[in-house]
Amino acid sequence: MSTLNVKVAAIEQVTPLIKHFTFVNEDGSLLPAFSGGSHVVVAMEAEGRTYRNAYSLMGSPAETEAYHISVRKQENSRGGSVFMHENVTVGMSMKITQPVNLFALSKLGHKHILIAGGIGITPFMSQIEDLKMMGARFELHYAFRAYQHAAFVNELTEKCGDSLHCYADSQGDRLDLNELLSSQPLGTHVYVCGPAPMVVAVLETARTLGWPESSIHNEEFTSPPVGLPFKVQLAKSGIEVNVPGEMSMLEAIEAAGLQPEYLCRGGVCGRCELNVLENDGGIEHNDHFLSESEKASCRKIMPCVSRTKGKHLVLDL
Amino acid sequence: MKPNFKQESFRGDYSYKNSPVAVKRFPFPFSEDNYMYSVNIEPHTKGKPGSVYEFAFDIDEHYVSECMDKIITLEEDPGRYTALPHMMGAQWDFLELAMTSLANDYPDYFSLKRSGSKWSWENKPLGIVDVFTFGDKSTLPMEPFEYIGRQLQGDYVLLDQRDETLYADAGIVTSQADWSLAFNAGMSWKEWHGPVPKVTELGVLDRALKYLLNLQLGSPVRRLNWTMTINPRLDTSPENYPHWGGDRTKVNAENVADLVNLRVELQTLFRLPRSNAIVFGIRCYLMSLKDIATFPRWAKRLHRVQKTLPTDLIEYKGMTIYHPFVIDWLSQFDDGEELGFGTQPE
Numbered sequence: 001m002s003t004l005n006v007k008v009a010a011i012e013q014v015t016p017l018i019k020h021f022t023f024v025n026e027d028g029s030l031l032p033a034f035s036g037g038s039h040v041v042v043a044m045e046a047e048g049r050t051y052r053n054a055y056s057l058m059g060s061p062a063e064t065e066a067y068h069i070s071v072r073k074q075e076n077s078r079g080g081s082v083f084m085h086e087n088v089t090v091g092m093s094m095k096i097t098q099p100v101n102l103f104a105l106s107k108l109g110h111k112h113i114l115i116a117g118g119i120g121i122t123p124f125m126s127q128i129e130d131l132k133m134m135g136a137r138f139e140l141h142y143a144f145r146a147y148q149h150a151a152f153v154n155e156l157t158e159k160c161g162d163s164l165h166c167y168a169d170s171q172g173d174r175l176d177l178n179e180l181l182s183s184q185p186l187g188t189h190v191y192v193c194g195p196a197p198m199v200v201a202v203l204e205t206a207r208t209l210g211w212p213e214s215s216i217h218n219e220e221f222t223s224p225p226v227g228l229p230f231k232v233q234l235a236k237s238g239i240e241v242n243v244p245g246e247m248s249m250l251e252a253i254e255a256a257g258l259q260p261e262y263l264c265r266g267g268v269c270g271r272c273e274l275n276v277l278e279n280d281g282g283i284e285h286n287d288h289f290l291s292e293s294e295k296a297s298c299r300k301i302m303p304c305v306s307r308t309k310g311k312h313l314v315l316d317l
Numbered sequence: 318m319k320p321n322f323k324q325e326s327f328r329g330d331y332s333y334k335n336s337p338v339a340v341k342r343f344p345f346p347f348s349e350d351n352y353m354y355s356v357n358i359e360p361h362t363k364g365k366p367g368s369v370y371e372f373a374f375d376i377d378e379h380y381v382s383e384c385m386d387k388i389i390t391l392e393e394d395p396g397r398y399t400a401l402p403h404m405m406g407a408q409w410d411f412l413e414l415a416m417t418s419l420a421n422d423y424p425d426y427f428s429l430k431r432s433g434s435k436w437s438w439e440n441k442p443l444g445i446v447d448v449f450t451f452g453d454k455s456t457l458p459m460e461p462f463e464y465i466g467r468q469l470q471g472d473y474v475l476l477d478q479r480d481e482t483l484y485a486d487a488g489i490v491t492s493q494a495d496w497s498l499a500f501n502a503g504m505s506w507k508e509w510h511g512p513v514p515k516v517t518e519l520g521v522l523d524r525a526l527k528y529l530l531n532l533q534l535g536s537p538v539r540r541l542n543w544t545m546t547i548n549p550r551l552d553t554s555p556e557n558y559p560h561w562g563g564d565r566t567k568v569n570a571e572n573v574a575d576l577v578n579l580r581v582e583l584q585t586l587f588r589l590p591r592s593n594a595i596v597f598g599i600r601c602y603l604m605s606l607k608d609i610a611t612f613p614r615w616a617k618r619l620h621r622v623q624k625t626l627p628t629d630l631i632e633y634k635g636m637t638i639y640h641p642f643v644i645d646w647l648s649q650f651d652d653g654e655e656l657g658f659g660t661q662p663e
């Protein structure tokens with residue numbers, strides 16, 4: 001895992017719940033270039049534990065003087081976003097990973113429909129820069145609760161002009177997915193990022209209308225869910241690790257001093273996959289990576305988001 | 318290492334030779350007495366000074382002659398360079414990666430000065446000086462990928478990532494071990510690996526693909542691949558089969574050590590930043606059996622690997638006709654000594 005040392009250059013409260021953070025390279029040099037839709041994992045050194053959360057890069061990929069992320073404060077979370085909001089200050093040094101793109105634009109798309117819900121707008125902020133550079137046709141459909149919660153509407157209006165379509169729930173605006181997705185030219189790709197019900201609705205509508213699977217894209221990072229505490233035995237390391245309710249298994253394994261592989265920490269990329277040697281059947285698979293049959297076999301687990309309700313879990317680590 | 322660039326040929330009179338330094342740094346691929354396909358991918362991190370792994374792109378004593386041979390091949394067959402239109406971003410990404418690496422790693426030979434998008438590039442060994450605008454292909458004498466590809470040893474393929482797989486959508490390929498860019502261009506991972514025996518059953522392909530789809534910026538990886546080539550010929554393409562295919566019938570017990578070369582490919586993969594494409598580099602090293610045998614440990618190891626190689630692999634690598642001569646010749650060095658794990662020459 002190659003990491004970058006950055007400094008917090010600015011923090012801006014964009015909406016009552018969203019803060020925008022600007023990072024610059026600690027040594028003053030340019031940061032690596034990236035592609036629209038990329039994310040970084042930010043390490044947060046809190047008291048007694050390290051949070052690592054993935055956040056989409058929002059700035060223009062062409063401007064690498066700084067990286068930009070936005071964080072929505074999640075009240076019922078394990079504490080990562082709360083830490084970002086309450087403990088991170090301007091001038092602070094932080095470690096982030098090199099950018100990774102698990103939500104890339106298809107360069108062969110004839111047209112691109114981007115659908116964002118709430119904070120799900122962030123990966124599209126860098127994608128629209130790429131689309132404009134490519135001279136590609138696109139529409140951005142942005143749904144949110146109310147204008148006071150809609151980050152970056154002004155900025156987006158300026159950048160997208162007529163390509164931006166806003167839907168404020170408080171005003172009764174509704175995005176008619178069926179109408180939108182049934183009237184697109186051949187070769188159109190659709191991308192969705194937002195709350196789970198919205199993602200599901202877009203995927204189902206597109207599939208029902210006969211969109212090819214390769215033209216449907218979604219970013220579906222799962223925050224590690226809070227659950228019951230449990231114990232996991234690591235066979236190769238010969239240790240037993242306690243996983244508290246508000247900590248992911250991956251975090252607990254790291255806190256025990258091991259450095260397992262990881263990339264997205266959201267159940268998407270598959271890098272942290274571990275083999276299950278023994279279990280008593282209580283595995284809760286929360287990832288989007290393993291196939292249904294792999295999940296049912298309970299022989300693999302993604303420790304970044306998955307847990308167990310069982311009493312016995314032995315992993316090949 | 319500061320190589321003294323040689324004047325030599327990879328066709329016709331085949332004057333290509335390895336110096337003792339080049340023999341010693343040869344990336345011998347066999348760490349055990351048996352060979353089998355595996356996901357032998359490791360991080361492409363900085364290796365020992367003087368080794369082929371010291372830098373991102375290895376430049377050695379054959380640099381100038383290899384680049385000249387590449388020009389001959391491209392002039393005879395311009396189709397050895399191809400790029401689909403959506404790969405232009407990846408072309409510039411690769412040019413940047415190569416130029417910044419070379420200028421940083423070999424300051425005596427290459428220099429890059431950047432002032433915004435105005436770039437000045439100098440390649441001293443090849444006598445190239447150009448000033449161009451990064452991102453504007455009209456300011457270079459040819460497309461950026463071909464421009465920089467002609468100034469590197471080895472072949473390069475740009476892979477576009479979409480639909481959960483990788484597509485070979487651009488390439489500059491002039492030193493290939495019997496595969497065709499014209500045939501493979503636009504193919505997906507599974508399509509271009511189709512002819513390789515055993516790998517599908519072993520699940521090697523799926524695991525390697527999964528790994529590469531997550532390849533991270535700043536964390537390139539590498540692996541070695543190998544075959545054998547008669548005469549030190551770089552261009553063993555299917556297009557030019559009439560020029561080299563027949564050489565395989567000329568091998569006999571007397572000339573085998575001179576004619577047969579172990580051909581090792583140092584394959585590297587880098588994630589490219591703006592395009593999210595991957596560049597696949599295939600850097601070819603040729604070493605005659607005679608030169609390999611200057612290190613008895615290598616000769617013994619190579620003998621055991623060849624002796625136990627499955628028939629379908631011998632066939633796939635096109636070695637069937639002359640393979641018995643190779644084993645016979647190498648057997649004189651093999652006293653049965655226990656060699657231990659590792660590819661080191663001594």
